[in-house]
Amino acid sequence: MPPREFGEKVVSVLDDPQYAEGFAFGFKGDTGVTILEGAAA
């Protein structure tokens, strides 16, 4: 995944209401998005 595309992916998570209650997120290529703390809506 190109860097800019990856950046858009991170931004989409930060902007997504589904993740509004999340506080800390982990992003990895093999596991995808992990909510490290906080709850998904």
Added chain:
Amino acid sequence: MSLKDKSVVVTGGSRGLGLGLVEALVAHGARVTVVARDADALASVRARLGVATISADVTDETAAHRILGEFRPDILVLNAGAKPRMGRLDQLSWADFTATVGDRRQGRALLAAGGAQPAAQARKPRPGGIERRGPERIAALGRLCRRQAHALDHGRLRQSASRSRRTSGSASRRSCRCRWSAIPASATPAPTRTRAPWASSPKSS
């Protein structure tokens, strides 16, 4: 959560994935501050994207405190990382082995610093009754494992709790559903060797 006019600090944002993320954040209207070691690369990013830049090593705790205190980010992106040196084991130094460990400690330093800063704005109290301090959100790119992130955050919670004269240990545990220790590394006592009760007593000579 709209990113428009949100203050975002991105570590390691001068190249690679970090730079791609900075470009995306700028395109969505965020106020981005890029932290990296390479001053030349930072100057290039600043000229091209109009972001604020800080040339610093994020493993330096003093720099981490200064950065978070000065910019009060709404979002903190922990992207900076060190590439471990590869090679035969007998040809690697201790510094080679510990480079990536030190890299992970950067996040600990930054998050601990966030806990030490006064709240930028009123936030919703946590389940344990502890008001969050520091950035609203943290995005860790790859380098921090789940266990570390928990430990880091609990260290910060303990710090906030003790500052507000709450019983820090119980408060941290109340807000935590994980099974890992809630003790920050700085408060972890040195390991002590104790004899297991089932072990035989040493022979006296």
